Amino acid sequence: MSATAASEMVGRDAELALLHEALRRAEEGQPASLLVAGEAGIGKSRLTTEFRQRLADDATVLTGWCLDYGSTPAPFGPLPAILRGVLAELGERADDAAGPSRNALQLLLPDPAGTPLDRSTVHPEALGETIANLLEAASSIRPVVVIVEDLHWADAATLSMLSFLLRALAGRRVLFVLTCRTDEVRRGGAVRTFLAESERARLLERISLARLDAGAVRELAVGLRGPLDDATIAHLVQRSEGVPFFVEELVCNAEGPLPDTLRDVLLARFDALSEEARRTVRLASACDGAIAHDLLAAVSGRGGESLDEALREAVIAGILTVRDDESYAFRHALLREAIHDDLLPGERARLHRAYAEAIQAAGGAASSLAFHWYQAHAPEQALRAAVDAMQQAKDSYAFSTAARFGELALELWDQVPDADDVAGIERIPFLARLGSILRNGGDAERALTVATLALDELDPQTAEPAVHARLLRDRALYLQNLGKTGTVESLGEALAVLDGSPGEDRLRASLLNYLSGRYLTSARLTDAIETTDEAFSIAQAAGFDNAMSVAENLRGCSRIHLGDVDAGLADLRLSWQHASDHDAQLRYRVNYADALHNLGRFHEAVEVAELGVAHSRRLGVERATGSVLAHNLVEPLIELGEIDRAEEAMSRDLALRTLPIFRVYSTMSRIRILVWRGRMAEAARLLKEWRPVAAAISQVERQVWFSLRNVELLVSLGDGDPTRAAGVLADVIEDRGPHLAQVSRLLLEGARVVTDLRVDGRQALADDTARAVAAAWNARPEALRIPHWDTVLTAMLSGDATALNAALPVVDNDDVPAIFRPVLQLELARLHLADGDRAAAAEHAMVAAQYADALGHRPLQQRVLAFSRDAGLARVTRPGESVGAAAPTELTAREQQVLDLIAEGLTNRQIGERLFISAKTASVHVSAILRKLGVSSRTEAAVSSRR
Incomplete structure (x- = not known):
């Protein structure tokens, strides 16, 4: 039927x-x-x-x-x-x-x-x-x-x-x-x-989609065949198990005995076709998806009315469907699979060979050819097509697919005599290309395996030094991507292989830059500078601008980490001058933004990263490469308290990154944002999941070690456990490994650890931690003891109200992490409460609450609320809401500056630009001014100012 x-x-x-x-x-x-x-x-x-x-x-x-x-x-x-x-x-x-x-x-x-x-x-x-x-x-x-x-x-x-x-x-x-x-x-x-x-x-x-119940099976069957007796329906329910496709197939054969197996169910309708229609359907079964009419005609060796009639019969029988008015497809994949599997082995091989020959004659896709020649057991043709398909997929930047064709070619290689000639490429270069494709496809483990295989097969005595060196370089890069050891050794071996080879200065300069990059990430900073000096000299003699740019870039970063900041920034400026292509320019912006962030120049870091995003937009890759640059916005935006923007930048991380070395950095930033939002359970879960990965990578990437310590400390503080945070801080201070610029920011966080320890009554541990932090800070290179950070850190470690008050104007600067605005105010509130000055304590607690609300920092909001309630100040009932007696009317010096600008009619953003503070900080000051003056609008505040 x-x-x-x-x-x-x-x-x-x-x-x-x-x-x-x-x-x-x-x-x-x-x-x-x-x-x-x-x-x-x-x-x-x-x-x-x-x-x-x-x-x-x-x-x-x-x-x-x-x-x-x-x-x-x-x-x-x-x-x-x-x-x-x-x-x-x-x-x-x-x-x-x-x-x-x-x-x-x-x-x-x-x-x-x-x-x-x-x-x-x-x-x-x-x-x-x-x-x-x-x-x-x-x-x-x-x-x-x-x-x-x-x-x-x-x-x-x-x-x-x-x-x-x-x-x-x-x-x-x-x-x-x-x-x-x-x-x-x-x-x-x-x-x-x-x-x-x-x-x-x-x-x-x-x-x-769940299976149909008995009622739905009945409705479907009746819709297909008309009224059916209960016994038939019950049999359909039992046999189909509620799968709609099976119901359709079974009900069309209800007049005869119901088949015992699904295969029989699927083939029953096929068996009812004429011989010509069955032959045509068998031919079609070798292709999934749409099969063009012309291709089917070529494979069948016939056309015209004979083929049309066979196809029409298959379509009417519900086996094939017409797609796009020019091709056919099976109504269901299970039908195709059953018919294809029913072919005899020799019949199947001949059919795929017919397809391969027809596709090849028509100049069809190499991917289809590789599939059909492989199924036809023709290894020579399949190898040639697989290599072509690999290259075509690579040219389309479909690296993962290219890798699968490459691995198919590798499987076939030993089955084909003179495989090098058939493939059109020698085996060692083929393996090198496949390794690169695997790496770009995100499979660094497999890439490393292929590179190792190539090196094992290569004869160092006869191989060209450049070929040997490039393979060693590739292995080094794959080890780096995996966060494994051995990168430095592989690069050193590559340089040794190349030693004395004429005409390879560009390759030698690139290898030296790769080695310098490894020295930088492992904090071997002196070695990094010496290596970049050599790379720069070779690149300069060869006129290789991009290698010069990379060398200056890496040298500048190394000098900054050593505390030679002015020289490092000068190197980075030179790096831009020699960046002659887009990759070098984008690399400069990535590293320069990171350097500025480490120096506390957060706004500049954001601006440089945004320039990189704009650059990627002009190249048409804003959502792709631009997402990596956008992630460079995240850390300085967190420091500025711009968490909404930081989360937006995080959302630009669009690719599913499979290489651990790439994902670990973005994960650490994600944990910081979760802590800020007060989502501590998620932060702890993510840290637990990624700690082993980060710990392994930190053995070769020193900056990952500091990043991991940073999030461990922040999670501890967010959990209200300063004792655990002090332990993390002690690990950093006592660590005998090489230090990077990130240490300064970690030591600054020590101020929060000390103040929280005092609140918990751990005075002895607080004092010990304060001394250790102060000693470590003073041991830092002078250029890395950022002046405003020094003022805030010294004041908070001292616990002295006079010093803290002196730090209040400093903490409003945007090169001081925004988190310290509410932290400093809360510490002053605690000191005033201890001295019995409840009014001053309430005032500072109120400002701390406003800062915490403006920043959206949930743990601090809760801490300020808890402090005010425990102290009986009753001035903060929940984040963002204030009640109680009027606050003192005396304005601080900064508030007076803001009031003067309000009187000029400036907006919060304009006030921020004039005073070099953020718009959110200006908003906090405006709220405090309105409250202190007892007015409800900026206009009333301006009138009050004139009076």
């Missing part, structure tokens, strides 16, 4: 409502993307089809399919169809909407005019930025729904792109709907990792 899928969807009203609700939220600018999950045959595609049909003209719907090409899927499988749809939607506006890197689209959609792509003009991350620009532009016309079917077959490049787009377009009028057979996603696989990361980051909400 002929049949198709049920015309009316059954049992999915609730799930359909969730899809429409998600679209409504997306229209309102809320992140709302969905994962439709369920087993094979459960109705995922049926649900998305119904959703698409009901949208009509209310939204632009773009659909792409992930294809099952075995272990080596084509890169970016669903994206071409999605791109063609959005380009059609935008029409003439598409070119402008694509942005500065519009030519990156040729990586997926070749230029119709045949113009070759100049890859030197395309940044590796520009493709994602361009696609995001197009979807964002289309969403300004009407909401956009992007449906990606069969995510369980997605290649790594597609997963990486989806991860990027989900983050880049969160909050836009774009809804992503991904369907996936979650029961077929293997543990530890790329799809499982993508889903776990996306759901944990709340980028995807899951809709799980």
